[in-house]
Amino acid sequence: MSAFLSIEGVGMRFGGLQALSDVSFTVEKGAVVGLIGPNGSGKTTLMNVISGVLKPTSGRVMFANRAIGSVPTYQVCKLGIGRTFQIVKPFTGLTVRENVAVGAMYGRTGNGRTTRAAFERAQELCEVVHLAHVADRPASDLTIPDRKRLEVAKALALDPDVLLLDEVMAGLNASEVDAALDLLRSLTARGVTLIVVEHLMKAIMSVSTTIVVLAEGKKIAEGAPHEVVSSHAVVEAYLGSRFAARQAQLAEMKREAEEALRVEPHGDRP
């Protein structure tokens, strides 16, 4: 059986810069894949390739038996892939509700939907992301956290099977992050598969089922969150090889010390 969404040997070259090289992993239906890595590791580039905004220079992304790169970008959402932009792109001249309605008109379920029905759908989604109170305001009036929410609402208006979230929590305070995490969990509960790029480790570790780690355009680790954080390669990528070596050395010393303690007789025990 072929995977739900598979990234197969994807490479992306911009002139002399190899932004991604030979990245492969598969995403199961209903999974939450956390995509992490240091700055410039190629996370956003990979998001752009999966959403069809960029055509990979090698390899392919397969979804619903189609290679994403062979579909015009505007049709990718019609296959069931929605995305947000790390640098938010609201239609500032339209109201919040109108912004969301555009997705409801032209997205996957947009055909045959009247403008009125699109507005009703948009209103529902504004409520889902807690923007109902500003639905009639121009998008230019929104604060940054609200603009991030608007990005999510626009992507949800496409009724996606897979939702790519590119740093929707950046710049949010602790309680806003909690609200965002609740939103993510409610999306998974509705069967949406998520690919999440996030710098907030605590947030992404708590919500992801799988973590994929990129560094310098290569996949260096993949696995359950607790496995990935203890991976030597990941520590090295984030904190440098000296730190990783030192940490490994410390871990070794700790293990040796524990070993030594274990053979000591416990004289005071009965």
Added chain:
Amino acid sequence: MISLAGITGSRPALIAVMVMMVALLGIPAVHNGYVEIVFRNILMYAALAYGWNLLGGYAGYVSFGQVAFFGIGTYCSALLNTHGITNIGAGIALAIVVNALVAIVLGIPILRLRGHYFGIATLGLSLAIQDLVANIDALGGTGGLALKQVDDAHFFVYYYAMWAVAAACLLGTWLVARSKLGYAFVAIRENEDAAVVLGVSPTRYKVIAWAIAGAMAGAAGAVYAPANGFIDPAGAFEVDNNVFPIVMSLLGGIGTVAGPFVGALLLAGVNEVLQRFFVKIHTLFFGAMIVLVVMFLPRGIVALIGMRGGWRGFRRSLGAYRV
């Protein structure tokens, strides 16, 4: 009830414009000479401005080639006229069909360009079409074509034909703006990259906007040709007709339904008056007016009438230039 007023612009201004349109039906009864011609030109400019506004104001693609479609329209109707078909409706229909086809064929390559590049391409296009027409003998070459006109007693038909074209452009813009099409145009204007991932095919909707824009300008040209009685490449592709619709849309309010009409009425009216009293320097006033509008009323006059923050924005822009 969900309000759709945002995308059509100020509602009071729209109602005022519709009332004025109805009032304009009475012009030939008031005066059937000079005044009728002045107002017929206002209606013509309104139609041109509506066409420009759909692509430039709604979809955000500034065209400097709107006159190309006007010129094609005049020649469509002139060709029919010189071959014995003097029916204005037939001329309008041919102009609409030909312009929509031209817009689709040329738009698919040209509308892949973004921003300034598109503007320059459209300017080149209108100049190229003018030269092309001037070199076709069947179209009269540079010498032009003389058209058969109705007799003086029925001259008002040209006025009403132009009124109908302008009214159709106004109504068409209102319907398009409120439809899904209008939201696709505005999404492209606001952020093309974001529009694409929401399923809007930019090339398709830009071509549609351009085809409607071309049809509007062509319809106006198709009435202008017989009303004027004579057309030549220099007149049909007059550079003023390229600039006026842009300035009128800006003055009235781009991306609104009322704006182009308000702009056409004011600018063509003011231009007419200035031309009478300051024959030599009327363009100076015209130029100054454009500068003032861009500085102080970037959202146009319509923004002052019933649009939220309109006056506040005007006062703020006045304040910004205080010394």
